[in-house]
Every structure is written in C-alpha cells, then in structure tokens.
Amino acid sequence: MIFAFFGGIYNNHIAFKTAIADARQRGAERIFCLGDLGAFGPHPNRTCELIRAHEIEVVQGNYDHSIGHALNDCQCGYTDPRDNHFAQLSYDYTLANTSDEHRAWLRSLPTEIRFEVDGLRILLCHGSPRRTNEFLWESATSTQFLNKLCDDFACDLILGTHTGLHWQRSWGTFPTCPDSTGTLETCPTMNRHFINVGVLGRPENDGTTNVWYTMLRTGHDAGAGRSPLPCEVEFIPLAYDHDQLVREMTVEHLPNEFIETILTGWWTTCLEILPAKERRRGRW
Amino acid sequence: MQASSLQLNRLAVTLRPNSAIKTESTVASWKLALRKGENTMTLPIVELGSLDELWFQVAGTRCNLTCAHCFISCSPHNDSFGFLSFNEVERRLLESIKWGVKEFYFTGGEPFLNPDLVPILERTLDFGPATVLTNGTVLKPEWLERLRAAEQGSLYSLEFRVSIDGPTPELNDPIRGPRTFERALRGVEMLVQRGFLPIITMTRVWDDTDDDAVLGQFREVLRQHGYVRARLKVLPRLQLGAEANRTCGYSAADRVTAEMLVGYNTSQLVCQHSRVVTDRGIAVCPILIDSHEAILGQTLAEANHAFAITHGACATCYQFGAICTNPSATAEGGTRYRA
Numbered sequence: 001m002i003f004a005f006f007g008g009i010y011n012n013h014i015a016f017k018t019a020i021a022d023a024r025q026r027g028a029e030r031i032f033c034l035g036d037l038g039a040f041g042p043h044p045n046r047t048c049e050l051i052r053a054h055e056i057e058v059v060q061g062n063y064d065h066s067i068g069h070a071l072n073d074c075q076c077g078y079t080d081p082r083d084n085h086f087a088q089l090s091y092d093y094t095l096a097n098t099s100d101e102h103r104a105w106l107r108s109l110p111t112e113i114r115f116e117v118d119g120l121r122i123l124l125c126h127g128s129p130r131r132t133n134e135f136l137w138e139s140a141t142s143t144q145f146l147n148k149l150c151d152d153f154a155c156d157l158i159l160g161t162h163t164g165l166h167w168q169r170s171w172g173t174f175p176t177c178p179d180s181t182g183t184l185e186t187c188p189t190m191n192r193h194f195i196n197v198g199v200l201g202r203p204e205n206d207g208t209t210n211v212w213y214t215m216l217r218t219g220h221d222a223g224a225g226r227s228p229l230p231c232e233v234e235f236i237p238l239a240y241d242h243d244q245l246v247r248e249m250t251v252e253h254l255p256n257e258f259i260e261t262i263l264t265g266w267w268t269t270c271l272e273i274l275p276a277k278e279r280r281r282g283r284w
Numbered sequence: 285m286q287a288s289s290l291q292l293n294r295l296a297v298t299l300r301p302n303s304a305i306k307t308e309s310t311v312a313s314w315k316l317a318l319r320k321g322e323n324t325m326t327l328p329i330v331e332l333g334s335l336d337e338l339w340f341q342v343a344g345t346r347c348n349l350t351c352a353h354c355f356i357s358c359s360p361h362n363d364s365f366g367f368l369s370f371n372e373v374e375r376r377l378l379e380s381i382k383w384g385v386k387e388f389y390f391t392g393g394e395p396f397l398n399p400d401l402v403p404i405l406e407r408t409l410d411f412g413p414a415t416v417l418t419n420g421t422v423l424k425p426e427w428l429e430r431l432r433a434a435e436q437g438s439l440y441s442l443e444f445r446v447s448i449d450g451p452t453p454e455l456n457d458p459i460r461g462p463r464t465f466e467r468a469l470r471g472v473e474m475l476v477q478r479g480f481l482p483i484i485t486m487t488r489v490w491d492d493t494d495d496d497a498v499l500g501q502f503r504e505v506l507r508q509h510g511y512v513r514a515r516l517k518v519l520p521r522l523q524l525g526a527e528a529n530r531t532c533g534y535s536a537a538d539r540v541t542a543e544m545l546v547g548y549n550t551s552q553l554v555c556q557h558s559r560v561v562t563d564r565g566i567a568v569c570p571i572l573i574d575s576h577e578a579i580l581g582q583t584l585a586e587a588n589h590a591f592a593i594t595h596g597a598c599a600t601c602y603q604f605g606a607i608c609t610n611p612s613a614t615a616e617g618g619t620r621y622r623a
C-alpha cells in the first residue's frame with residue numbers, strides 16, 4: 001500500500017496544495033496529516049478547507065488543540081522570551097482568523113490514529129505517542145526509548161512530526177537484540193521503526209526553500225528487494241511558490257522573522273530548543 | 285507557559301516488570317504510617333513515571349573548585365561520593381536498555397577529574413545522547429578532539445553544559461573562586477573552536493528582574509570570545525550544602541505538601557522521570573544525593589518507587605520545574621521563565 005504523510009502545515013496552504021497534488025501523482029492511496037495546521041503563515045481557514053475537501057485524515061497537534069479550545073498559547077513551551085514573543089504573534093493571528101466552525105472541527109480531531117497494514121502495526125501521533133507536545137529530536141532520542149514506546153503502545157511503526165525536521169530510524173528488538181555491544185540499530189531483524197515525517201509549513205533550517213513530506217510503501221509496494229525492511233520510506237523535498245506565500249504574509253503583517261525563514265531556508269526563532277547536532281546544521 | 289495548563293499529557297504508561305507492585309507497596313506503607321498517627325497530613329508523594337534521564341554521579345563529590353553556592357559542597361577533598369569506573373557505567377548503560385532511557389547526564393563534582401570520563405562518554409554515545417556538566421576549567425584539547433570524533437561517529441548529540449555564574453569576573457569569581465571566570469571562558473573557547481556549542485549554565489545570583497540585562501551582556505561577552513550563537517540556561521539557586529551557609533538554608537515553611545500536588549503536573553519534577561547512579565547506589569535525583577533517604581536501592585528496578593518530596597529543595601523544584609534537564613528534553617523546557 002502507498003501512503004503520504006504530511007507534518008505541520010503552519011498555515012502554508014500553498015505548499016499544502018502543491019503537496020496534495022504531488023503525493024497523488026506518486027500514487028498515494030491514503031493521505032494523512034499529523035497535526036499543527038496553524039502557525040507562521042497566512043489565512044488559516046484555507047488550510048482547514050483544503051484538508052476537509054480532500055478528505056485527508058488528521059491527528060490533532062498541540063496547536064490545533066490550543067486553537068480549538070482558544071487557549072492562551074500554542075503549548076510548544078519555548079523557554080526563550082524572544083521565541084515566546086514571536087510564537088505568540090503567530091498564535092494570536094491564527095486564533096483570530098480561524099472560523100468557529102473550523103475551531104469546532106479542530107477540537108474534534110483524534111490525538112492518535114492506529115491501523116494495521118501488511119503485518120505492520122502503525123501508530124500516528126503528533127509529538128510522541130505518550131505526549132502530543134513532546135519533541136523527539138533525532139540526536140536527542142535514544143533507540144531504547146523509541147523501542148519502549150513501541151512496547152508500551154503495542155506498535156511496530158510510529159510516525160510523528162512536531163520538531164520540524166524529518167528523520168527515520170529502524171532497529172531490532174528483544175529477545176535477539178541487543179547484542180553485547182548494547183546497540184539495537186545493528187540487529188539482524190529490523191522490525192521496528194520511527195519516522196518523523198517533516199513539515200510542509202517551513203523549510204528545514206538547511207538554507208533551501210523547499211519543504212518536506214514522507215511517502216511510505218508497505219507490502220508489495222515496498223522497494224522490490226531494494227529495502228531489507230517491511231516498509232520503504234522516502235522523504236520528498238517539495239518546491240512550491242514560496243514567493244506567493246511571502247506576498248500573502250507581508251499583506252497580513254506577519255513578522256519579518258518568519259518571512260526571512262521562508263525566503264532563506266534558515267530558522268530565525270525557536271533555536272534554543274534544538275539539540276547540538278541539529279543546531280549546528282543551521283545558520284543561527 | 286504554565287505547564288499545569290497542558291491538557292494534552294497522557295499518563296505515562298508503566299509496563300515495566302514489578303513497577304505496579306512496587307509502587308503500591310510503597311504507597312501502602314505511607315498509609316500505614318499515617319494510621320499509626322506518625323504524620324498529621326498525607327505526604328507529597330511523587331512516583332517515577334518513566335525513566336527518561338539516567339544521571340551518573342561520575343566524579344562523586346570531587347571537584348577542583350570549591351564554589352560558595354555548591355549545593356552538594358564539592359571540593360578537592362570531599363570524598364563522600366567516589367568516582368564511577370568505566371565498567372560500572374557500562375554495566376548501568378546495559379541495564380538501562382529495557383527501561384527505555386532517553387538521555388544520559390554526567391555530573392559531579394567535576395566530571396573531567398575522572399580519568400575514565402572520555403572513554404565513558406565515547407561508550408555512552410553508542411546508547412544515546414549524552415550531556416556532561418562541567419566547570420570548564422580543566423578541559424584538555426586532546427580530550428575534546430576525541431570527543432568531537434566520537435560525537436561525529438554517533439547518532440547522538442554530546443552536549444556540554446559549562447557553569448559560569450554571570451557575564452563578568454566581578455559576578456562570577458566571588459562565588460566560584462579567583463580567576464575561574466577567565467579559566468571557564470578559556471574552556472568555552474576550546475569547545476567552540478572544536479565545533480561544540482556549549483550551553484552556558486548560570487545560577488541566578490542576581491535579581492530575577494535583571495535576567496534580560498544579564499543575559500544580553502553575557503551574549504555579548506561570549507561573542508567577543510568567538511561564541512556567536514551562545515546557548516544560555518539559567519538555574520535557580522538551591523539553598524543546600526555550601527549555599528545554605530552562603531545565604532540561608534530552607535526554612536520549615538519551604539515545604540511541598542500533598543495538597544500542593546493536587547492538580548499539579550508532577551512530570552515537571554526531575555524525580556518523576558530521572559534517577560542517579562552513584563557509587564553508593566541509585567539516588568532519587570541529582571539534587572538530594574547528600575540526604576540519606578535519597579539512595580533508593582542498588583539496581584534501577586529497586587529504585588523504581590515513589591518518593592516523598594518533603595525536602596526544602598523540593599519546594600524550589602516545585603516552583604521552577606525541571607531545572608536539571610536540557611531545553612531540548614522537555615516540552616516544558618527546563619527552567620520556566622514564568623513560574
């Protein structure tokens with residue numbers, strides 16, 4: 001089976017529309033969005049309308065929970081006062097510009113989606129299965145921790161978003177692993193997987209303007225022998241009309257700091273929460 | 285953000301062997317104590333939700349400095365806790381796998397006084413992310429080069445947290461000792477030159493309202509030393525150990541009560557998601573290792589039970605949240621600015 005997974009959209013309805021067409025063209029049979037429909041970008045209602053028109057299945061992110069319930073902030077929990085300042089500007093904008101009908105719909109979204117396909121028990125969440133706003137960074141999340149999540153939540157494959165950076169890890173589990181070296185990633189049977197599907201909302205702090213989403217193929221559709229795993233993961237860099245997004249953000253008086261990220265591909269805020277490896281890859 | 289406003293938290297699932305039994309029996313014994321009339325009120329009990337961070341008291345209480353605010357009174361002569369060997373750390377890393385520990389932290393004393401520290405950190409990076417809390421004054425270039433190579437060969441980040449208590453020698457040195465500002469900044473330069481991005485950790489020895497000014501000044505000083513995108517973390521003072529003598533200790537009024545835990549999100553507390561390996565056994569948290577009831581057992585399984593947060597320092601944790609972990613580790617993000 002062929003799936004497409006979108007992470008945070010952050011009101012970037014232009015990239016979102018482009019991604020839907022791109023994923024369909026690549027043969028996606030089911031499309032999911034893992035939450036955080038609102039944030040930096042313009043016109044939040046447009047994202048909600050696209051999702052509902054294309055019958056995309058959605059997991060509720062912390063942003064959606066906050067907007068749905070009209071809470072005071074987005075629950076990202078930034079520690080730097082400057083980060084909080086900018087996060088609050090986009091939050092207040094999104095809250096003020098999301099219709100009551102869409103807010104009711106955001107409230108109704110599930111915090112996880114589970115299904116089984118081709119022998120894989122799949123769990124979709126926003127941050128982590130145990131907490132919607134938990135950050136699972138690639139360089140700050142041990143494999144043994146991911147393995148325990150799979151144990152505790154009885155699944156083989158977890159997909160999430162929330163950090164804004166895509167990554168993937170596969171490993172093997174007890175009782176054959178770990179060997180005496182203690183690592184689970186070198187196991188002969190790699191039967192468990194974690195995927196951060198990336199985000200459509202803004203570039204990945206890598207100096208390019210494209211955004212990312214994820215294709216997953218399972219069963220017969222997986223890799224024709226190319227992959228030793230029961231599923232095949234492909235991260236898709238997506239170019240879209242980011243100049244149009246910038247024009248709309250400018251008209252809506254959204255902060256220049258966010259516009260700069262869209263134009264340059266470098267994050268300008270919320271850097272304090274990045275672990276060392278992820279921080280080093282960026283410019284600021 | 286007020287973390288207690290987070291409605292999204294799900295109960296941490298504890299499916300570990302024996303966890304339910306241990307927790308129940310501990311709670312039962314508290315209740316027994318109440319029935320005998322030993323306490324007039326219920327104790328503020330915090331259970332270990334999930335073992336997300338495993339700490340290593342890798343240098344015991346040995347430090348080359350004798351800071352006036354050190355909450356466990358470390359010094360060159362304090363041997364109440366000893367060094368952990370490479371073999372002991374490796375044994376605990378293997379033991380940690382089935383607990384699903386997310387990150388490992390190394391503290392002391394000064395971790396780099398332990399001659400095994402570099403191989404210990406190299407080995408840890410096979411298991412997960414590692415953070416070392418150092419005073420930055422004893423770092424050697426050859427150690428840092430080995431560690432940089434180890435980090436590059438690992439999936440995980442190696443974080444350095446360097447303690448400096450303010451942007452000037454005038455603020456820092458009276459507390460941490462003569463010339464320590466200059467020596468720690470030299471350590472920061474060495475780290476930055478090798479591509480590390482140390483988290484400068486300061487204990488707030490100034491007025492809360494001066495935070496912005498102090499942090500701004502600190503960023504500028506670090507920039508002058510070649511560190512242009514400085515990462516900063518502010519810690520509240522813990523009125524324990526040497527700090528209790530420097531200013532004042534906790535009073536009887538500084539106590540968390542059971543009522544205060546009603547509706548409180550205990551996942552903000554370090555003891556809800558951490559334990560500490562010491563050479564005397566597993567302790568409840570890195571803050572209280574000096575008090576005898578903090579040692580909960582000899583194995584991680586034995587240390588998986590509830591703890592009554594009845595110490596004065598617990599009141600500081602209650603107010604400020606997860607003060608010990610890195611900003612990347614929790615959604616609440618370490619010290620909260622709006623407590």
Ligand code: SF4
Nearest residue numbers: 347351354358393419
């Ligand atoms: S505060 Fe840190 S550097 Fe200072 S004496 Fe204690 S352990 Fe050593």
Ligand code: SF4
Nearest residue numbers: 554555569571598601
């Ligand atoms: S000092 Fe803090 S972390 Fe330690 S037991 Fe008390 S509340 Fe928990």
